[in-house]
Amino acid sequence: MSAQSRILIVEDERNLALGIAENLRAEAHAVECVDDGERAVERILQAVPDLVLLDVMLPGIDGFEVCRRVRSAGCNVPVLFLTAKGGVDDRVQGLEAGGDDYLAKPFQLRELLARVTAILRRQRWYGEVPGAERVLRFGGNEFDFRSFAGRSFDGREQVLTQREAMILKALAERAGEVISREDVLEKVWGYDVYPSTRTIDNFILRLRKRFERDPEQPRHFHTVRGVGYRFTSEPA
Amino acid sequence: MTAPLSSLRGVRIAFLTLLAVCVAQAAYWTIDQALYTSRMHDQRLAEHARDVRAALELEQRGATREEVLALYPELSYVDGAPVLSAGARAALDDARSSRLVRYGSEGAFFLLVLCGSIWVLARALRQDAALRRRQQSFLASASHEFKSPLASARLSIETLALRDPPKEQRDKLADRALDDLSRLDGLIVNLLDNAQLEEGRVRLVRERIDLGKAARATLAEFEGRVRANGVELEVRAEPGAECLADPVAVHSVLRNLVDNALKAVSATRAPRIELSVRAQGDDVVTTVRDNGVGFESSAAERLFDKFHREPGPRSGAGLGLYLVRRFVELQGGVARASSAGPGSGAQFEVAWPRAAREPAS
Known part of the structure; x- marks a missing residue:
């Protein structure tokens, strides 16, 4: 990754959040972690990151609700859902809530990195408007x-x-x-x-x-x- | 998820239909019997009227009153004319009303029994549905509880393989993976323990157990997790504090208490857990105190409910504390929880009998 992107990880599973954060930092991204839904909405709207990795099962409001609130506040930040469920229902719900992509736990590290890269590339492509x-x-x-x-x-x-x-x-x-x-x-x-x-x-x-x-x-x-x-x- | 609930609705409708049919049937039967009784009563009256006419005819033919009364004992003479005697009339009325009362009470009793059985059945169905709902939410949380540590362990191992990090980082990743695996292991053990308790297959033995030693052995299993989370751990155990209990149950209780405390402090800045074992009267008391999330004092009892999950990070599958209380109570002990409120840490206390007592229930 050439340019540094700001990524927010919303995940209450501490080990997982740490593991993802370390890997994304190793890819030269700036990473921040929060572990509950309300704080996530607050942080996203305060300083819109380039990408949000959003767990679905969170204490307080769940990931879908976080995404809906962010979207209804008019924020178009890309959202990649991470979830332990992974059923078709969840996938559809995630997309309906305004998610951009969806990854079921347990996922492969390479898969996660590839998706993050793809979303960020898309973001940059869209942002590159002379x-x-x-x-x-x-x-x-x-x-x-x-x-x-x-x-x-x-x-x-x-x-x-x-x-x-x-x-x-x-x-x-x-x-x-x-x-x-x-x-x-x-x-x-x-x-x-x-x-x-x-x-x-x-x-x-x-x-x-x-x-x-x-x-x-x-x-x-x-x-x-x-x-x-x-x-x-x-x-x- | 909708299938079992809609089938439940079907059962409910069938139930109500059955109830309506039964009530209608019982009402019909009661009313029919009442009408029949009235008809019979009228018929008897008509018969007596015929008797009166026959008596008059006999008199005209020259029979004496005595002869007439001997032939028709239920008649009597009022103002010189034969009529149905007051006693006979009263007996007829009594017979009618006693029959009506009997049918009425039988019908009501039948209805009552019917409603009672339907109520019992409906309650059983409702409880079944509630359990099913709890089980469904348990399944969702259990799959989350399984997949999260699995995802995390996988990530740690893949990171090791992909990035070949320096030693310090390597150790950290290994600790994290071990932590995840021990949580998975704990969850599996809890599920098995719960299944055994549910089937009533648990046979607990009573052995002399040094609780201080048992506590230290349990804590050793959590070493990686304690280190990975930077938890300060203090253990104080009176030497020779022995209880009579099942070693497997004791292990489950201690493991779940420590696991619960570790979950509670997972978001605490300077996490700290204290474990103490001391003799107190007839009991040996084990206390696990943490400076983690805490809870409202009104939740203290709820925490031990099966499948109950407090909202908060790492809330688990809702089995750990349930097993703690079950195992302790099966061995005649007591499990209690207290907290000064959310954010103020919590204290879990388990008292084992020093000498075996009979289980509370």
């Missing part, structure tokens, strides 16, 4: 990648979720080119992809609803059947 391209303008719409907020052609304010913004960025970065669904998954979800390619279709539909004059006849977000998508900023 000043001039900070605001994307197309067909009367505009969107600010930093604030996640924009305005559509009809004057309505549009606040995108982090995922939507990332997909928009992935498409806009290579405007005019065809981008495969797999490419988008890799860029936006990263390591060990779990959503189906259908999920992306749903995101594209949402983007069309926000920014297309006629979502049925898209002029910016095109589907290239069997391949992927193409974004054009100005209709040909």
Whole structure:
């Protein structure tokens, strides 16, 4: 890891927290640990870290609730859930609560490090917006990648979720080119992809609803059947 | 998780339906009997009316009153006319009301028995459901309790393999892994002990045990964990403080008390645990005191409940303290907990009989 990232570990299992912290520090990250849910929410909102490793079973409020509170406070910090349960239910609950990724205990150290790296890489990729391209303008719409907020052609304010913004960025970065669904998954979800390619279709539909004059006849977000998508900023 | 609860709802509905059918049946039976009794009563009255008419006819044909009364003893003469005698009438009414009372009370008794049995069954079902719920939450916490130390031990070992750290760090990682393994081991032993207690398969023997020695031996098992957590440990044991108890039970009790104290101090800045053994009257008292999380004094009894977990870090599966009390009480001893409040540490005291007494219950 070249640049140092700030990572918050929320884990009440002391040995595990220490072990993860040591390993992440060895990867040159700055690490802080807290062991209960309320304090976690407080710390995250005080100084938003680059990544939160969040245990699900915590004293006080559980990890899902921590994530929900953080999200409802408008914070888009990436969250990697760690949990002893690991059932399908938990996975779904974690994603619904706004988690970015999910790792079941006991996990492999390499797996953990790889996921952390992937999430941070995604974060950095999204954050790397040259000043001039900070605001994307197309067909009367505009969107600010930093604030996640924009305005559509009809004057309505549009606040995108982090995922939507990332997909928009992935498409806009290579405007005019065809981008495969797999490419988008890799860029936006990263390591060990779990959503189906259908999920992306749903995101594209949402983007069309926000920014297309006629979502049925898209002029910016095109589907290239069997391949992927193409974004054009100005209709040909 | 919804399956057993919805099936419980099904049972409840079936129960209520059964109850309704039974109540309706009992009510129907009672009312039917009452109606029948009234009908019979009316019939008897009608028969007597026929007798009165027959008596009048006999009189017209010249029979004397005595002859008529000999033939119809339940009649009497009022104002010169034959009528049903007051006594016979009263006997008829009595018969009717006693029958009504009997059917009424039998019906009520039947209903009462029915409601009683259904109540007993419903209560058993409710208790069963409550236990099932506790077991479900126990399963969730037990899987957490298993997987967390497993994850941690794995992480320590992988770190050793991946990073080849210097000696000092290596020792720390090894201590941590050993700590995790000893916690896993403790959990497994607790689960087995609990299963045996549940099945009533525990046969406790009584042996002379030097509690000071037993305490030191138990603490030795926690060496790695005590070191890894930087806990200051003090042991004071009166020499020759011996109790009569089962060595396996004593070991379980001491291990769980120390484990509980270690959990309690896991987030304490300068963790400290004191263990003392002293003779006191007919008892040998073992006290484990910590400066950890503590608890509300109202929780002191709850702590020993099966599957009970206090909210807080490392709260466990809810078996340790339950086993402490069970084992101690099975051997005629007493287990108590006290705390000056959350954050003020706690004290757990176990009194073993010096000479074996009969178990409390």
